[in-house]
Each structure stands twice: as C-alpha cells, then as structure tokens.
Amino acid sequence: MATIIKSYEPTFWDKIYIPALVKGLMVTLRHFFKRKITIQYPDEKHIPPEGYRGLHRLNKYPNDRIKCVACEMCSAACPVDCIHIVPGPSPWEGDKERYPVRFDIDLLRCIFCGFCEMACPEEAIELTEIYDFSNYTRESLLIDKEGLLEVYELTKDRNFYSRVKSKESQS
DSSP states (O other), X not given: OOOXXXXXXXXXXXXXXXXXXXXXXXXXXXXXXXXXXXXXXXTSOOOOOTTOOOSEEEOBOTTSOBOOOOOOHHHHHOTTOOEEEEEEEOSSTTXXXXXXXXXXXXXXXXXXXXXXXXXXXXXXXXXXXXXXOOOSSSGXXXXXXXXXHHHHHHHTTXXXXXXXHHHHHHO
C-alpha cells in the first residue's frame, strides 16, 4: 500500500510574506552601499580575463607560413559544424604536405566552445580576446582565411584592447 505524504502547509508568517520581504530588502540594502563599477563602453573597453574565448584566428610560423595543415580535426570536433575547410597541396617545398585553400567559420553558428582549438594538433586555430565584433549583415559574419589571418595580425602580441585603448588616448 502506498504512503501518502501530506504536502507543506504554510504557517501564518509564510502566508503574510513578511520574512521573505525582509530577506529581499536585506539583500538590496547590502548591495545598495557598495561601490558601483561602470564601464563607459565605447570609450573604455573591458579587458577580458585570461582564457576568454572570443573571435578566432589562424596562427602563423615566424616565417609567415600558416600553421594549419588542413587535417580538418577542428571541423570534426565542432559540435555545430560551423568550420568548413577545403584542403589543397602545399605550395611550399619540403614543408607540410597540405594547407587550407579555403578556411571558413560561420560566426553566427559558432558557440565559442573552444573544441576546435583543443582538437588542432598544430595549434593553428586559436580563440582570441576580441569580443566586440558585430555587423549589419549575415554575410559579413562569415569569416574566411584572409579574415582569420587579419585577426592574427591584430592579436599576435596578445594585448588587443590595451593597444586600442592607447591609440584612442593618443587621438
């Protein structure tokens, strides 16, 4: 035979909601007197913490060759299938056998999980600290190989937002 458990019966104080109201006011008062932190966004840029996963980039060797060997491991690891690679034979002698002829990332589908970065055996793809990339058309949020290499040039010294801040202060 099944046991019937009586549901919770609210007390008098629970019915008039005074304890809940006092608890809510205490939380409000605790935060009311703390110092407010506001960033004036277009003028001041937030510098994201170490390990932040933002816009992608394709890394290069010091001799300006792309590290990617078009193994398509990043594309296979991507849970939303937003990376598309077209491999081709490498134009450089005595180096890697393949390189990406096309390398496209659909930023509208990307969830910025970092699986592509972890799957890459050559450390060719990396997520940077850039977080403010928006646009008016869907086509402009499809980033190709040239765009990924351009992001590399912007972020190769790993201080994109501090460099932007210093350029704006010089103006």
